[in-house]
Amino acid sequence: MSTARTVPLDPATAMRLDLEDIRIGYGDSTVIDGLDLVVGAGEIVVLTGPSGCGKSTVLRAIAGLLPVRGGRVLADGDPVVTTSRDRAMVFQEDALHPWRTVRKNILLALALRGVPRQQRREHAEQWIAEIGLDGFGDYLPKSLSGGMRQRVQLARGLAGSPRAVLMDEPFGALDAQTRTSMQELLLHTLAGHPSTVVFVTHDVDEALLLGDRVVVLGRAGEPVRAVVDIPHPRDPRRRGDDATLRLRRTILDALEK
Numbered sequence: 001m002s003t004a005r006t007v008p009l010d011p012a013t014a015m016r017l018d019l020e021d022i023r024i025g026y027g028d029s030t031v032i033d034g035l036d037l038v039v040g041a042g043e044i045v046v047l048t049g050p051s052g053c054g055k056s057t058v059l060r061a062i063a064g065l066l067p068v069r070g071g072r073v074l075a076d077g078d079p080v081v082t083t084s085r086d087r088a089m090v091f092q093e094d095a096l097h098p099w100r101t102v103r104k105n106i107l108l109a110l111a112l113r114g115v116p117r118q119q120r121r122e123h124a125e126q127w128i129a130e131i132g133l134d135g136f137g138d139y140l141p142k143s144l145s146g147g148m149r150q151r152v153q154l155a156r157g158l159a160g161s162p163r164a165v166l167m168d169e170p171f172g173a174l175d176a177q178t179r180t181s182m183q184e185l186l187l188h189t190l191a192g193h194p195s196t197v198v199f200v201t202h203d204v205d206e207a208l209l210l211g212d213r214v215v216v217l218g219r220a221g222e223p224v225r226a227v228v229d230i231p232h233p234r235d236p237r238r239r240g241d242d243a244t245l246r247l248r249r250t251i252l253d254a255l256e257k
């Protein structure tokens with residue numbers, strides 16, 4: 001399976017996101033203060049940073065689940081004021097409906113994204129094949145391994161081709177081998193379903209593998225610690241080369257500040 005995107009990214013299908021000087025918080029506390037970030041159509045931008053610095057909070061603001069207190073979040077130039085089926089969330093925790101089969105979980109996501117009823121069944125079968133779960137369509141989540149459940153979550157997140165996908169540590173609970181295969185699956189799947197991705201992770205190697213750009217957030221209220229452009233994103237031949245190791249060091253130094 002290739003880890004490179006195999007189709008050109010189409011700005012018509014992927015969404016541009018602009019965060020302009022945003023401030024977000026809960027109650028009396030401010031978590032993010034003055035964050036600027038541009039995510040171009042079809043880019044994968046990785047957010048990392050110390051625990052509690054506000055990575056999930058930023059995703060919630062982009063999703064439209066949490067209003068900003070200052071600045072603006074723009075989706076293709078329009079202020080984000082609420083959730084939209086164009087912006088999907090994929091979480092680490094098991095967000096599958098436990099009483100629905102794999103197929104029904106995916107069918108529901110397709111319905112929520114507005115895929116016409118007569119096309120849903122076929123799309124669901126395509127997704128089941130794409131995530132390598134042929135033969136498991138009638139299984140309930142509890143009968144699947146953690147990695148298999150996460151595959152279904154990925155299909156649910158990307159089903160109906162949302163124009164932006166917001167991924168909150170989606171592979172954080174998986175063992176190293178399953179995590180690697182999920183990263184490959186994500187890149188392979190995105191090649192066929194171009195989308196803009198904002199991806200939160202604590203894992204520097206995952207950030208280096210997936211991102212066009214890695215943004216290291218500071219602790220709540222602090223400025224961004226580093227923005228690292230990845231010169232050859234998703235090129236497996238660059239893993240371990242000197243340039244990549246230098247970028248790795250930069251990210252680790254920023255995390256340890």
Ligand SMILES: Nc1ncnc2c1ncn2[C@@H]1O[C@H](COP(=O)(O)OP(=O)(O)OP(=O)(O)O)[C@@H](O)[C@H]1O
Nearest residue numbers: 026027031049050051052053054055056057058220
């Ligand atoms: N619903 C909430 N109500 C009040 N405070 C919250 C809420 N959600 C998060 N916070 C606080 O906001 C801050 C940022 O939380 P957030 O979950 O965004 O951080 P994070 O960087 O994603 O953390 P982690 O890496 O540990 O997942 C933390 O101090 C957290 O306690």
